[in-house]
Amino acid sequence: MNAITALYELARIPSLQTHQNILIVDDESRFRLAYRELLADDERTIDEASTGQEAIARLKEGRTDLVILDLKLPDISGLEIMEWMTAHNIDASVIVFSADKSINSAIHALRHRAFEFLRKDCDPNDMIHAVDRALANRQRDQELALVSAQLQHSERLHRFLVEQSPDMIFTLDRQGRFTFINGRVSTLLGYEPRELVGQHYTRVVDPRDYEHVQYAFNERRVGERATSNIEVRFKRKPSTPRARNGAVVTTILSSQGVYESHPLGQPGAFLGTSGVARDISERKKAEQTIAFQAFHDLLTKLPNRTLFVDRLEMAMVQASRRKEKLAVMFLDLDRFKLVNDTYGHQVGDQLLREFAVRVRACLRTGDTLARQGGDEFTALLPTISNKEDVSVVAEKILSELRKPFLLGETQFLATTSIGLAVYPDDSANAEELIRCADMAMYQVKGQGKNGYTAFQPHMHTANLDRLSVENDLRKAVKEGNQFELHFQPQIDADLGKVVGLEALIRWNHPRAGMISPDVFIPIAEETGLIIAISDWVLREACAQLAHLKQHGFGEIRLGVNLSPREFDRVDLLERIRIPLDEFRIAPESLEIEITESLLMKDVENIVARVKRLRSTGVHISIDDFGTRYSSLNYLRRFSVNRIKIDQSFVRDLRTPHDSFAIIQAIVGIARNFNLHVIVEGVETEQQVAILKQLGCNEMQGYFFSRPLPSAKLMDFLKLANRSGSGESFAPRPGFHTEGRDHIQASTQNPTPAGT
Numbered sequence: 001m002n003a004i005t006a007l008y009e010l011a012r013i014p015s016l017q018t019h020q021n022i023l024i025v026d027d028e029s030r031f032r033l034a035y036r037e038l039l040a041d042d043e044r045t046i047d048e049a050s051t052g053q054e055a056i057a058r059l060k061e062g063r064t065d066l067v068i069l070d071l072k073l074p075d076i077s078g079l080e081i082m083e084w085m086t087a088h089n090i091d092a093s094v095i096v097f098s099a100d101k102s103i104n105s106a107i108h109a110l111r112h113r114a115f116e117f118l119r120k121d122c123d124p125n126d127m128i129h130a131v132d133r134a135l136a137n138r139q140r141d142q143e144l145a146l147v148s149a150q151l152q153h154s155e156r157l158h159r160f161l162v163e164q165s166p167d168m169i170f171t172l173d174r175q176g177r178f179t180f181i182n183g184r185v186s187t188l189l190g191y192e193p194r195e196l197v198g199q200h201y202t203r204v205v206d207p208r209d210y211e212h213v214q215y216a217f218n219e220r221r222v223g224e225r226a227t228s229n230i231e232v233r234f235k236r237k238p239s240t241p242r243a244r245n246g247a248v249v250t251t252i253l254s255s256q257g258v259y260e261s262h263p264l265g266q267p268g269a270f271l272g273t274s275g276v277a278r279d280i281s282e283r284k285k286a287e288q289t290i291a292f293q294a295f296h297d298l299l300t301k302l303p304n305r306t307l308f309v310d311r312l313e314m315a316m317v318q319a320s321r322r323k324e325k326l327a328v329m330f331l332d333l334d335r336f337k338l339v340n341d342t343y344g345h346q347v348g349d350q351l352l353r354e355f356a357v358r359v360r361a362c363l364r365t366g367d368t369l370a371r372q373g374g375d376e377f378t379a380l381l382p383t384i385s386n387k388e389d390v391s392v393v394a395e396k397i398l399s400e401l402r403k404p405f406l407l408g409e410t411q412f413l414a415t416t417s418i419g420l421a422v423y424p425d426d427s428a429n430a431e432e433l434i435r436c437a438d439m440a441m442y443q444v445k446g447q448g449k450n451g452y453t454a455f456q457p458h459m460h461t462a463n464l465d466r467l468s469v470e471n472d473l474r475k476a477v478k479e480g481n482q483f484e485l486h487f488q489p490q491i492d493a494d495l496g497k498v499v500g501l502e503a504l505i506r507w508n509h510p511r512a513g514m515i516s517p518d519v520f521i522p523i524a525e526e527t528g529l530i531i532a533i534s535d536w537v538l539r540e541a542c543a544q545l546a547h548l549k550q551h552g553f554g555e556i557r558l559g560v561n562l563s564p565r566e567f568d569r570v571d572l573l574e575r576i577r578i579p580l581d582e583f584r585i586a587p588e589s590l591e592i593e594i595t596e597s598l599l600m601k602d603v604e605n606i607v608a609r610v611k612r613l614r615s616t617g618v619h620i621s622i623d624d625f626g627t628r629y630s631s632l633n634y635l636r637r638f639s640v641n642r643i644k645i646d647q648s649f650v651r652d653l654r655t656p657h658d659s660f661a662i663i664q665a666i667v668g669i670a671r672n673f674n675l676h677v678i679v680e681g682v683e684t685e686q687q688v689a690i691l692k693q694l695g696c697n698e699m700q701g702y703f704f705s706r707p708l709p710s711a712k713l714m715d716f717l718k719l720a721n722r723s724g725s726g727e728s729f730a731p732r733p734g735f736h737t738e739g740r741d742h743i744q745a746s747t748q749n750p751t752p753a754g755t
């Protein structure tokens, strides 16, 4: 029986019957008629029987309330009928009428539970009164039985409701000991009610709440002033299976005093306290999750921006009181987008999580590391004695990141750009201080990444949030004089000659300084500004090629990056042809660099487009090669000229590593397909030597030169030409022109995301 059916069963209470049935049993019809006339009433039904058997048959129907019974009947005696009634539990009153005047028959009749004994010749009024009395008596008995049944029902119903209640219901005596507790306690706390009856409430209340609940558990008040809805934590019975889900159940409790009832309606003596406790653990958990979500980043479980600002503001108040300084760091993972695009969001997320753990480990307990969103993190160092303290932490972070991350089967090297700002030197406002650190971080990005720098007032004028970058970028595109094209030499290490250049755009923001293409190219792609920017790059590149030709460097090819969005343009060929024609450049001098990820999008369509592009005569190279695991067989179909092995492979060349085999394989297969190979990101002499051994002779990287502005390019080329040997391209002062003097971290082994 389920709880609802049980409830209905319990609610079925018999009702009081008002109509009464009288059975007249007499063998003489004149008596039966006379009695009927005397007793007739709207509220009564009168039935007759002339023999004992007939009477028994009527009585068996069970509807009779009163029997007017003649003792002398033709078949069986009235006394036998009464005996039968007793034997068969027939619940009907009996008034015996008899012509027999002996006292014996009266005694017999009364012994057989007759209600009254009357002589047949009695006064009719006596008969009427006797019947009225018998029926009234019966009615009273019925009423009593009904009240008792109702009480029983009510008791069972309430017990049922209390036991079925989802809440814990209890009563305590004056000393705070349980006198009753419903069965809910066993599912909630793991105790059987009998284990707790007689025990003090502190047996089950969490000690942390003793003080705060003592009034509720000793509540004497009733009505509105009584305790309602206070939070109480109960302890689960130790070692019960539920205790494993958590040792504490949080409830909301209402309680009130219980008093003896008093005949005059006034409250009697205080008996104890009754209470109802509702389990709100789930709600509590949900509230905690919501509160956590409001102030934390769910991926890394670090504080989010809101909590960070809050802590920063508090720390600033304390620092001001103690006349101390504090520092804010803004960290941004370098080339994180590439990791995400290449290996997918799951790996990207894992990298962010592990990056957070590693950075956190470089900080002290009182420091706060927060995730601002995306690949941006901030750290609060609330107690620093001088700016050098912060540099030490930044160095430590950069150094920790030199160890690769192991994500699944893959090793990643990740670097970060860090901006620093100090309170109160740079700002006394929390948001502003974060912005200062952010601006400093952008500077690091703009000047080569993988380093740190402190905020300088000249950076202050630019507020480089996403929106203002977008607005400023529009302005820059319109005005056209904020972009610069830098050129990074590509060397044939065997011949010791510069054989190519890669054109890399720079945005010289009027207030923020140099901004990295990693920062603004994605925004340019999203906003469509990339089209105008690329047109500018192509024209500048062709102008540079013409200039080189004039100065005797006509053999040098020039690589230009083409973003995927531009690749979809219908007028792409024309856009490339216009500057080539304008500056009379042979198409094969121009090399369009497209990323490997582009090739993997819609192969058939891309094959056709690449072919069309090739038909103009320009060369095509595949940038960041190796990051997408595309099959080399594919490359033949794409009819590209060159592949650029991604710098992440080169970074691992310090020690024998998978990269050895990968580079060797790429070089071998590329040779079979008549594809040229160049390796980017070459930074050390050791890498040059290994790459040469691996059969890679074309290289590009900081070891030879950083990207150079046009003005310095010619000097570099002249010097390189004069030296004539690969070894002479070792870094020398003057060629590293992307001024990184303010970036104090070593970039000896910069390690953006890699294998």
Ligand SMILES: Nc1nc2c(ncn2[C@@H]2O[C@@H]3COP(=O)(O)O[C@H]4[C@@H](O)[C@H](n5cnc6c(=O)[nH]c(N)nc65)O[C@@H]4COP(=O)(O)O[C@H]3[C@H]2O)c(=O)[nH]1
Pocket: 488, 503, 504, 505, 516, 517, 518, 521, 537, 561, 562, 563, 623, 624, 647, 680, 681, 682, 683, 700, 701, 702, 703, 707, 750, 751, 752
């Ligand atoms: N750590 C290290 N880095 C080295 C080394 N040698 C060169 N690099 C850097 O590696 C990046 C190579 O360019 P990319 O892979 O095409 O990656 C480029 C390219 O995807 C994009 N980009 C640059 N210029 C343009 C452009 O004109 N158009 C488009 N669509 N994208 C561009 O922005 C990316 C970043 O450019 P940059 O910041 O100039 O960063 C450049 C270059 O400065 C080295 O030895 N070590």
